[in-house]
Amino acid sequence: TQLLEQSPQFLSIQEGENLTVYCNSSSVFSSLQWYRQEPGEGPVLLVTVVTGGEVKKLKRLTFQFGDARKDSSLHITAAQPGDTGLYLCAGVSNAGGTSYGKLTFGQGTILTVHP
Amino acid sequence: GAGVSQSPSNKVTEKGKDVELRCDPISGHTALYWYRQSLGQGLEFLIYFQGNSAPDKSGLPSDRFSAERTGGSVSTLTIQRTQQEDSAVYLCASSLYGVYEQYFGPGTRLTVT
Numbered sequence: 001t002q003l004l005e006q007s008p009q010f011l012s013i014q015e016g017e018n019l020t021v022y023c024n025s026s027s028v029f030s031s032l033q034w035y036r037q038e039p040g041e042g043p044v045l046l047v048t049v050v051t052g053g054e055v056k057k058l059k060r061l062t063f064q065f066g067d068a069r070k071d072s073s074l075h076i077t078a079a080q081p082g083d084t085g086l087y088l089c090a091g092v093s094n095a096g097g098t099s100y101g102k103l104t105f106g107q108g109t110i111l112t113v114h115p
Numbered sequence: 116g117a118g119v120s121q122s123p124s125n126k127v128t129e130k131g132k133d134v135e136l137r138c139d140p141i142s143g144h145t146a147l148y149w150y151r152q153s154l155g156q157g158l159e160f161l162i163y164f165q166g167n168s169a170p171d172k173s174g175l176p177s178d179r180f181s182a183e184r185t186g187g188s189v190s191t192l193t194i195q196r197t198q199q200e201d202s203a204v205y206l207c208a209s210s211l212y213g214v215y216e217q218y219f220g221p222g223t224r225l226t227v228t
Contacts, residue, residue: 006157031215042119042206042219043158088157092215102171103148103217105158 003027004091006106013079014114021074021109023089030092032065032072033103037086048092079113086110117141119220121207127226128197136192136223140209147190148208148217149182158206164190165212197227 005024013019023032031050035043047056049065049072056063060083062075072089090103120139128134140147145166150158160174164184175181179198184190194201204224208217 033215041221042208044219045216048215086155090158102160102163103158103215104160105150107157108155110155 004089004104004106006089006109008109009107010110010112012112012114015080016078017113019076019079019111021087021089021111022071023073023106024071025091026070027091028069029104030069032069033090033092034063034072034074035088035090037088037108043086043088076111079111081113081115084111084113119207119209119218121205121220121223123223124221125224125226127228130199130227131196133193133195134197134225136194136205136207136225138190138192138207138209138220140188140190140207141218142188143211144209144218145187145212146210146217147184148210149190149192150206150208152204152206152222154203161192161205194225197225199227201225202227 007022011019031048033048034046036046037043047058047063049063052067052069054065060077064073076083087109089106093102119141122137126134147164149161151161152158162175162182163171179195182192202225204222206219206222208219210217
């Protein structure tokens with residue numbers, strides 16, 4: 001069974017601070033996704049990283065995929081109250097058959113950015 | 116265009132009763148997924164449908180849980196003899212085959228009293 005450990009589980013910071021969320025596994029994933037979820041809504045995809053060592057930037061968010069494709073990080077620069085939400089990492093299985101495209105989610109990080 | 120829709124948005128039921136949760140995926144999406152989410156937590160995979168292939172049911176927690184997908188579109192998740200530990204948000208997602216981006220519905224919040 002593939003597992004993803006996400007940390008920290010809770011993060012409460014002031015506006016303007018930087019933060020990093022980590023997602024670690026002992027398993028290799030074909031790719032890894034980061035989602036953001038707001039209360040009462042479903043998760044929304046932020047980014048997919050595919051290549052080991054890949055770095056992607058989305059405005060103030062920087063996503064990195066580990067060289068061995070077992071871990072990933074999300075770094076937010078100068079956090080704003082609008083960044084508040086639940087951040088989820090998800091590993092994509094490339095196993096064949098009925099597991100194709102299956103996602104394994106981390107436990108999530110609840111981020112609160114105070115004005 | 117229309118996204119993934121789920122109904123009802125909230126469901127309160129008594130312990131021991133059966134419930135049905137509905138998911139309407141995005142038109143043309145051949146893959147459909149059901150997940151369960153406890154308050155503020157990650158998503159627990161339940162079941163995965165892909166076209167006409169046999170579904171991946173490996174995440175269903177017990178035989179009280181079942182799901183079907185009719186005509187390759189709408190899906191229903193049924194929970195029989197509900198228990199208090201079944202209380203959670205049930206999320207449905209759909210995607211195109213071979214494309215890993217999943218589009219989620221808003222979820223159904225199930226409360227078993």
